[in-house]
Amino acid sequence: MKAMFTDAFTSLPFGRDDELRILDVGCGLGFLSCVSAEFYKNARITGIDTFEHVSLKRSSLEGVKKNVRIGFSDSIDFKKVDMFRFTLAEKFDIIISNLVFHNFGKIRFKAYSLLSSWTQAGSFVIGHFFFSPKTDVSRESVQVLRHIKPKNGFRDYTLLVMSRDSHGLS
Numbered sequence: 001m002k003a004m005f006t007d008a009f010t011s012l013p014f015g016r017d018d019e020l021r022i023l024d025v026g027c028g029l030g031f032l033s034c035v036s037a038e039f040y041k042n043a044r045i046t047g048i049d050t051f052e053h054v055s056l057k058r059s060s061l062e063g064v065k066k067n068v069r070i071g072f073s074d075s076i077d078f079k080k081v082d083m084f085r086f087t088l089a090e091k092f093d094i095i096i097s098n099l100v101f102h103n104f105g106k107i108r109f110k111a112y113s114l115l116s117s118w119t120q121a122g123s124f125v126i127g128h129f130f131f132s133p134k135t136d137v138s139r140e141s142v143q144v145l146r147h148i149k150p151k152n153g154f155r156d157y158t159l160l161v162m163s164r165d166s167h168g169l170s
């Protein structure tokens, strides 16, 4: 999964040394926040999670802070908050999320709208199961630019590289 996200990051119109602001929605144990911190060396990453969901038992804000690998603790900040109640202090360059949206049902349309309003450049990298291009994005201002499928296993999983518009992405 790390390789898929790294592949997705190479599609985005940002340099690896850019001072980016990245939001990890439903960060869980912090895996994806660490992958993005490793890829974008000068990024500031915010990971948000309720830490109360049944899909990830025994997760906590304290736990995820301890999980962060040595060297990344200065660049990653975690907050305990529901994404539907999250208020921004700043806009983000990239929003990432893994294994969160498929649990939302129809509320995911609201989630896509929020994401769209939280970015300046409008780049999203979102991995989840059972994505349908017709139903998932037709009502939204986001556009799917790439579907990245796993090489083996997890056949229903798709990593989506999305944008508010198609400009600036390769």
Ligand SMILES: C[S@@+](CC[C@H](N)C(=O)[O-])C[C@H]1O[C@@H](n2cnc3c(N)ncnc32)[C@H](O)[C@@H]1O
Pocket: 025, 026, 027, 028, 029, 030, 031, 032, 048, 049, 050, 051, 052, 053, 055, 056, 059, 081, 082, 083, 084, 097, 098, 099, 100
């Ligand atoms: C299956 S885990 C995935 C964790 C992590 N992204 C990963 O790839 O390992 C789903 C996470 O989404 C979080 N989550 C679910 N609904 C949320 C919401 N409304 N706001 C913030 N986080 C949420 C859960 O608490 C859980 O930690």
